[in-house]
Each structure stands twice: as structure tokens, then as C-alpha cells.
Amino acid sequence: MLEIIIRITLICVSLSMLGLIYRVIKGPTTPDRVVALDALGVNLIAIVALVSMLIDSDAFLEVILLLGILAFIGTVSFSKFLEKGAIIERDRNR
Amino acid sequence: MKTNDVILQTVTKVTVFIIILFSLRLFFSGHYTPGGGFIGGLMTAGALVLLLLAFDLKTVANILPIDYKIVTAIGLLFAIGTAAGALLFNVPFLTHAFDYFTLPILGKTSLHTAVLFDTGVYLVVVGVTMTIIQTIGVSD
Numbered sequence: 001m002l003e004i005i006i007r008i009t010l011i012c013v014s015l016s017m018l019g020l021i022y023r024v025i026k027g028p029t030t031p032d033r034v035v036a037l038d039a040l041g042v043n044l045i046a047i048v049a050l051v052s053m054l055i056d057s058d059a060f061l062e063v064i065l066l067l068g069i070l071a072f073i074g075t076v077s078f079s080k081f082l083e084k085g086a087i088i089e090r091d092r093n094r
Numbered sequence: 095m096k097t098n099d100v101i102l103q104t105v106t107k108v109t110v111f112i113i114i115l116f117s118l119r120l121f122f123s124g125h126y127t128p129g130g131g132f133i134g135g136l137m138t139a140g141a142l143v144l145l146l147l148a149f150d151l152k153t154v155a156n157i158l159p160i161d162y163k164i165v166t167a168i169g170l171l172f173a174i175g176t177a178a179g180a181l182l183f184n185v186p187f188l189t190h191a192f193d194y195f196t197l198p199i200l201g202k203t204s205l206h207t208a209v210l211f212d213t214g215v216y217l218v219v220v221g222v223t224m225t226i227i228q229t230i231g232v233s234d
Binding site for chain 1: 097102109113116120127129133137140143144146147148150151152153227228231232
């Protein structure tokens with residue numbers, strides 16, 4: 001029973017990832033693409049969690065936290081590049 | 095124009111410690127579960143990159159006055175020292191050893207010299223990543 005539910009959920013998450021990929025390709029402005037990529041990362045976390053439930057393994061739990069941290073750092077650096085044009089500054093108080 | 099980054103800086107002050115704790119957990123759990131020196135070093139470098147993003151190069155150099163090229167050298171020294179230490183006991187190069195010790199709090203623990211080699215990998219990964227990012231990531 002649980003396995004069928006997990007498979008249906010995987011299909012739903014994959015469909016929402018397809019919608020997000022459409023937004024990444026089509027998105028008129030760059031912030032649209034950045035937000036879509038961030039949401040793609042979150043959906044990827046969901047897929048890793050569902051697959052690790054499906055194959056009954058706890059070896060992928062680190063991957064979930066890792067993807068969350070990496071998606072956060074990537075989105076922050078993209079937004080900083082869009083806002084200031086520089087990702088790392090030498091001296092911000094100058 | 096000065097921008098106000100107070101949300102990003104407050105979130106960073108909390109998150110950096112969580113990321114560093116997670117990287118240390120990945121580093122120490124590498125022998126029995128997924129993890130190890132490489133991914134631990136990359137996550138530590140990720141925490142430092144988040145600090146660089148929220149603040150700037152000068153502030154991070156003030157709180158962590160580390161030359162990352164020296165960190166790389168110390169890591170290589172750890173690796174080669176662990177490898178060459180095996181020669182002192184009349185066994186081939188890079189032979190590792192382990193034994194069980196009773197530690198005060200942790201109880202019976204197996205200590206392995208591969209952890210020292212992994213420390214070398216960790217330091218090299220942190221040093222190389224931070225050197226690359228500080229060299230090519232800075233504007234102007």
C-alpha cells in the first residue's frame with residue numbers, strides 16, 4: 001500500500017519538476033529562472049527522500065540536508081549577483 | 095548606494111554553525127556511513143563561502159585570519175606523515191592500523207589511523223576550494 005502511494009507521489013513530484021523546467025526554459029526574466037531553479041532543488045530533495053523510502057535505505061539522508069544547503073547557497077549567490085553585479089565584495093563599507 | 099542585508103546576515107550567523115557542525119559530522123562518520131574527508135571539506139568551504147557572500151572579504155579575513163595555501167600544505171603534510179609513519183613499524187608504505195581504546199566519555203571506541211589521512215584530505219579540500227574562490231570570485 002505504502003509503495004503504491006510513494007510511486008504516485010513520485011509521479012506527481014516529477015510532473016511538478018517538468019512544470020518548473022518549463023519555467024526555467026521559458027521564463028521571461030532571470031529572477032523567474034532563479035526561483036524556478038530553487039524550487040527544482042526542493043523537489044529534488046523530495047525525490048531523494050521518496051526514493052530512499054522506496055529502496056528502504058537510510059544512506060541518503062545526508063544528501064537531503066546537503067541539497068538544502070547547496071540550494072540555499074546557490075540561490076543567495078545568484079540573487080546577490082542580480083542585485084549588485086558582484087558575488088563577493090572586497091570591502092562592503094567603502 | 096548602500097544596500098541593507100540584515101536578513102541575509104542574521105540568517106547566515108545562525109546557518110554557518112549548523113553547516114559547520116554538519117560538515118564535522120560528515121567527516122567523522124566517513125568510516126561506517128556515507129561521508130568522509132572530501133565532502134566534509136567541501137561543506138566547511140561552503141559555510142565559509144556563505145560567510146563571504148553575506149559579509150565581505152575583509153570582514154571574513156578579520157574573523158578567520160587564515161592563509162588557505164598554508165592549510166593545503168598542512169593537509170598534504172598530514173597525509174604524507176600518516177603514510178610515512180607506517181615505515182617506522184617495518185610495514186609497507188601507507189599501511190594503516192587500528193585498535194580499541196576506552197575513552198573517558200565515549201567508552202570503547204575504535205581509533206583508526208585512516209582518520210589522520212582523512213584529516214589531510216579535509217584540510218587540502220578546504221584550502222584548495224577557498225584559495226580558488228578567494229582568487230577568482232572577488233569582483234574587480
